[in-house]
Amino acid sequence: MLGLTWDHPRGYAPLDELTRLDLAGRNPYGDVPEPIRWDRQPLEGFESEPIARLCETYDVLVVDHPGLGAALDALMPMEELFTTDELAAVRAGTVGRGYDSYHLDGRQWALPLDAAAQVAAARPGVTVPATWPQVVELARGTRTALCLGGPHAFLMFCALCEGDFLGEETGERALETMAELLALSDPEVSLRNPIGVLEAMTAGGPDLCPLLYGYASYPLAWADAPAWPGGAPGSVLGGTGLAVSRRRAERIREAVRANLLRLVSKPVQTRLFPATGGQPAARAAWERAGFHRDTRATVEAAWVRPRFPGYIALQERSSALIRDGLLARVKTRDVLKELHEEWRNA
Secondary structure (H helix, E strand, C coil): CEEEEECCHHHHHHHHHHHHHHHHCCCCCCCCCCCCEEEEECHHHHHHCCHHHHCCCCCEEEECHHHHHHCHHHECCHHHCCCHHHHHHHHHCECCCCCHHHEECCEECCEEEECCEEEEEECCCCCCCCEHHHHHHHHCCCCECCCCCCCHHHHHHHHHCCCCCCCHHHHHHHHHHHHHHHHCECCCHHHCCHHHHHHHHHCCCCCEEEEEECCCCCCCEEECCCECCCCCCCCEECCEEEEEEHHHHHHHHHHHHHHHHHHCCHHHHHHHHHHCCCCECEHHHHHCCCHHHHHHHHHHHCECCCCCCCHHHHHHHHHHHHHHHHHHCCCHHHHHHHHHHHHHHC
């Protein structure tokens, strides 16, 4: 059985360890009829490669929920693999809206494997403020970076808009804050994706990134996403789910069932994942002190992105529009007008 995950230890290390234990013949997490052999794709491919195309090659895929809308015909609904009680148990044990993010058109298309949201990261000794105005003030005297690479300029914008990214008032406030922060930030590091920003921070670079997708394996100080005064942390849900190719899985249904149930089981999620650099979707794992407990409130409140066909390409265009506008210091209203035009055309 062939699976595809993404090329970061958080994405592959727990899966590889399960396979290694299977091959060694001594797996404390239970046996399966046929272990999954995992290939990897870069983060950029994970964020944009069409799921339906990958279903032609792979039996099981680690996916991102925004890509589901264009892939439903290629995927096997989880209701065809698991009982109602089994699915209800997974949903009840998932942190935040991870399970619901894979529910579309009345069916469940993936099981939550990994949980994440945009949170704040700082080098030890730097305290992240609770509000965006305070973040701007801190950035005036602290080495700061944003995270604007790939789709992340648009995702930061959505977080600052608290999901209302087509609103005039919320949009202008978000873009003005992003422009002010970018002017105070490291210009090169700010154009990277989350992994690139975190690598720079741990290598002695910027001391603060107020909003990026959290990775528990990096030795930084973590905090909930900043909020607007009087509001709650704004963030966009990330994480991954386990989807199954309809075309390829019919012949190995029982093996697929066994592998997926083991991957979302409490022992694997709460023991194996943390021990191997994973970031589990199980709610019980987010009781751990440190990164998980310090950012759990943000993960639980994070906004679920649209999942309609064509959304991924629209997300990329929107991000480039915002990033280019910020770098060129285009007027906020002009950037917002172009963004709204993109979404009207979609």
